[in-house]
Amino acid sequence: MKSESDLRQLLYSIDHKGYPAYKGTKGIYRFGTYELSIDHVQGDPFAAPSRLSVRVHGRTAGFPVRLYDEKYKRIALQDYVTRQFAAQTARYTFQAKGSGKSGIISVTCCGQEVLERTACTIDEQSGDVTVRFEVGFPSNGRTINAKELIKILYDYLPDCVEKSMLYGNLNARTVEKVMELSVDRDYILGELDRLGLAAFIANGSILPRESGVSQKPMKEAVAFVSPEQMEVTLELPFKGTLTGMGIKRGITLIVGGGYHGKSTLLKALESGVYPHIAGDGREYVVTDSSAVKLRAEDGRSIRHTDISMFINDLPNGKDTRAFYTEDASGSTSQAANVVEGLEAGAKVFFIDEDTSATNFMVRDELMQQVIHRDMEPITPFIERVRDLYEMYGISTVIVAGSSGAYFQVADDIIQMDRYVPKVITQAAKEAAEEYPELELPADKPKMPEFRRIAKNNPGLKQKGRIKIKTFGKDGVQLNHDTIDLRYVEQLADAEQLTCLGYIVKHMEEHMMDGKMTIRQLVEKLTSDLDKMGFKAVCGESYLPGNLALPRKQEIYACLNRYRRLGTR
Structure with missing residues (x-):
């Protein structure tokens, strides 16, 4: 390993040379x-910034083992360190001058959720702390400005590391609270099963968000208060007594x-499947971790999916036990989403009538009189929702504002009145x-057998190296x-x-051999991710700093929308 003086000497030697000379660093x-x-x-100075990482050995970092001895604690601590490092680097970004992206110092910008990320990792055995970030190597035009990079690496970066990655320089009580919140949330998650709940919302939670483009809590919002009939009181390990609304399974x-x-x-x-940071307002909103939001999705592709639970005897004669389309309707897409949710192991479904296909959700009495059941290929969700729970243990939470048809099948009915929930079941x-x-x-309804075999896309490899591009939260290419x-x-x-x-790239290159079903693929992959972390899909040599782990349910959702995925 080289020393900091070796790097300084190298930088001085390449100062004012052409930008490619930076490669030698x-x-x-x-x-x-x-x-x-x-x-x-x-x-070059206008390309994506250079990728760097800092590793502090466990003894030097000094974080007590109790703060990361469980996976959920470790994820919470990693998230905290990432946010602290981001706060420190924000003071220095663009302080070094130059062309293009010169002087950028950036790390993952975390939202309100606490996610497992590659931006910061803490080794569960040694306690080593690694932060991955980006730096725009400075230049004047396309000529190296090494003195500005020396400022970043020798003046700015050491201060960022000292103030964010060393336990002794952090507020110990704040770090402790991060751990305590993670323990309390994990405790609530365990209590859901014991109490037969699909979700829990603590009294005092702030549910409204600041705006459509901000996930921060709305100021002066009405705090959540549970109706007495649905109140549940828990004794948390650190927070102590906590009362809120328990949504029963059903x-x-x-x-x-x-x-x-x-x-x-x-x-x-929906968001309660993830932990949230303190002050978000939803810290104690906890949902069954397998829960899936369902909706209509006109135009999506469906890959040989058995939707016969809901749709049969189509006029065009298509086989709905292995339904295939590149341009799904609202009803067929929502039917596929239900079945794919079952395949992904969901125990709770969330549905909002505003984003649902009306003919998939319900058929009223008058329509049934005019269009006889024998002439209608769709069995609406209202006629299957009870079976899904009683036969397969799948609970459903439905938002409805215009139709009272679900009154008959619902176990609990909650009216929202100016953001205050009231029980109106009776x-x-x-x-x-x-x-x-x-x-x-x-x-x-018969549970589909989920036998779809996944085959890779040979054309993808023939094009050489597989490049990945992300379009915000809209898609990945x-x-x-x-x-x-x-x-x-x-x-x-x-x-x-x-x-x-x-x-998907890893599956295409190493897993899709035409022998494994989609379920076997995803279960094998999630097992590997649990054992190896992100290295299971990125390899041992290098981890990019811009990955956050999705749930198993979203991995299924991604594969099911991958138009190039071969299935049979």
């Missing part, structure tokens, strides 16, 4: 309390007038008695093939989409 250098690794050097209907908070509540529940059931009883189909993920609403961060690109 690649390597690992010892800087006092840490090691600096220059992993990738940008090709079928829960959320109703109310427009702008009264129905969709806001559902959005909070009144709604009594009102529903005046209407004809729901006629259910005689046949019971492998070479020229785009996977549209706009409507996979529980993807919380663009870096999760980048990771999905790496996952």
